[in-house]
Amino acid sequence: DAKTTQPPSMDCAEGRAANLPCNHSTISGNEYVYWYRQIHSQGPQYIIHGLKNNETNEMASLIITEDRKSSTLILPHATLRDTAVYYCIVRGRDDKIIFGKGTRLHILP
Amino acid sequence: DGGITQSPKYLFRKEGQNVTLSCEQNLNHDAMYWYRQDPGQGLRLIYYSQIVNDFQKGDIAEGYSVSREKKESFPLTVTSAQKNPTAFYLCASSPDGLNTEAFFGQGTRLTVV
Numbered sequence: 001d002a003k004t005t006q007p008p009s010m011d012c013a014e015g016r017a018a019n020l021p022c023n024h025s026t027i028s029g030n031e032y033v034y035w036y037r038q039i040h041s042q043g044p045q046y047i048i049h050g051l052k053n054n055e056t057n058e059m060a061s062l063i064i065t066e067d068r069k070s071s072t073l074i075l076p077h078a079t080l081r082d083t084a085v086y087y088c089i090v091r092g093r094d095d096k097i098i099f100g101k102g103t104r105l106h107i108l109p
Numbered sequence: 110d111g112g113i114t115q116s117p118k119y120l121f122r123k124e125g126q127n128v129t130l131s132c133e134q135n136l137n138h139d140a141m142y143w144y145r146q147d148p149g150q151g152l153r154l155i156y157y158s159q160i161v162n163d164f165q166k167g168d169i170a171e172g173y174s175v176s177r178e179k180k181e182s183f184p185l186t187v188t189s190a191q192k193n194p195t196a197f198y199l200c201a202s203s204p205d206g207l208n209t210e211a212f213f214g215q216g217t218r219l220t221v222v
Contacts, residue, residue, distance in 0.1 A: 032207050043199055043213030044152070051208070087151070091207050095140055095159055096167070097150040 003090040018075040020103050022088030025069045030102040032091045033064060037084040038102070044087065047073065050108045062101065083107045114134065115200050115214035117132035122194075122221050130217045132187045132200035139205040146197040146216075158183055159205065169186075187219065193203060194221045 005023040012018040024033060036044040046061050048055055048062045050071075055062045061074040075082055087102040112142055122128045126154040132141065140159050144152040154167030172191025176181040183202075187194045197218050203211035 030207065034210070036211075041197070041216070041218075043201075043215050046210040046212070049208075049210065085151075095205075095207070096154060096157060097201070097203075097211055098154060098168075099143060099144070101151045 001090070003031075003098065004088045004100050006086075006100060006103045008031065008101065009102065009106065011106045011108055012075075012078045013108050014035050014080060015077055018073075018082065018105060018107070019074075020073040020076040020086050020088075020105065022073070023070045024088070024090050025094055027068050027090050033062070033068075034089040034091055035060070035062065036087045036089065036099075038084075038087065039084045043097075047086075048092075068094075078105075078107050080107050080109065110140055113200060113202050113212050113214045115198075115217050116213065117217060120219045122219070124221055125189045126221075127189060128187050128194075128219065128221075130187065130198055130200075130219070132183045132185065132214060133181075134181055134202040134212070136204075136212065137180070138202035140203045140211075141177070142201040142203075142211070143167075143173075143175065143183065143185045144199040144201070146199060152199060155185065189222070194219060214215060 009076045034049040035047040038044045050062045085102040085104050116131045142157040143155040146152050153169050154217045167208035174186045199216045200214045201211045
């Protein structure tokens with residue numbers, strides 16, 4: 001079973017920041033939080049990952065709460081091309097990568 | 110170009126036939142994964158392998174088989190025992206360790222008629 005919970009869908013206006021939440025209340029100390037996205041009928045694309053510190057790259061920022069029980073993926077200036085299903089994953093000791101149902105993000109023009 | 114390649118992109122088979130999906134990577138990754146995706150659903154793990162000559166069942170392994178004879182290759186066989194084989198199949202690879210990203214192929218859409 002997936003170790004994460006995400007809202008099934010979200011809307012965001014084009015040009016605004018998209019903030020996608022994820023709950024992972026059972027995360028263990030050495031497990032990383034990963035975010036991927038999947039555009040229709042393609043393979044998932046890696047976005048970002050982190051352990052306990054906030055992370056930023058050219059695509060997004062990842063904010064992890066101090067207790068590590070939740071995180072937020074931030075797309076700073078959403079465009080129509082960011083319309084996709086976003087998956088939050090906790091990668092554990094057994095090296096499995098288990099996907100949940102993800103959040104379907106709609107970017108509104 | 111380094112990457113992970115799945116072939117073919119589309120595959121049609123008659124019911125009752127076994128079919129093997131190809132997954133090749135030239136990224137020198139230790140770990141490889143197979144997932145199944147049904148319309149409107151998330152990815153479900155079929156099998157994964159952390160090292161050559163070793164693999165583990167995922168959540169939905171029944172009706173599938175794999176082999177890992179070479180580091181770069183992880184073929185998936187969909188057997189006639191799989192009740193609903195029509196689906197989108199995705200392969201992924203990653204370096205060893207928790208702090209590493211996985212790379213996905215572009216998938217094979219299998220239709221069994």
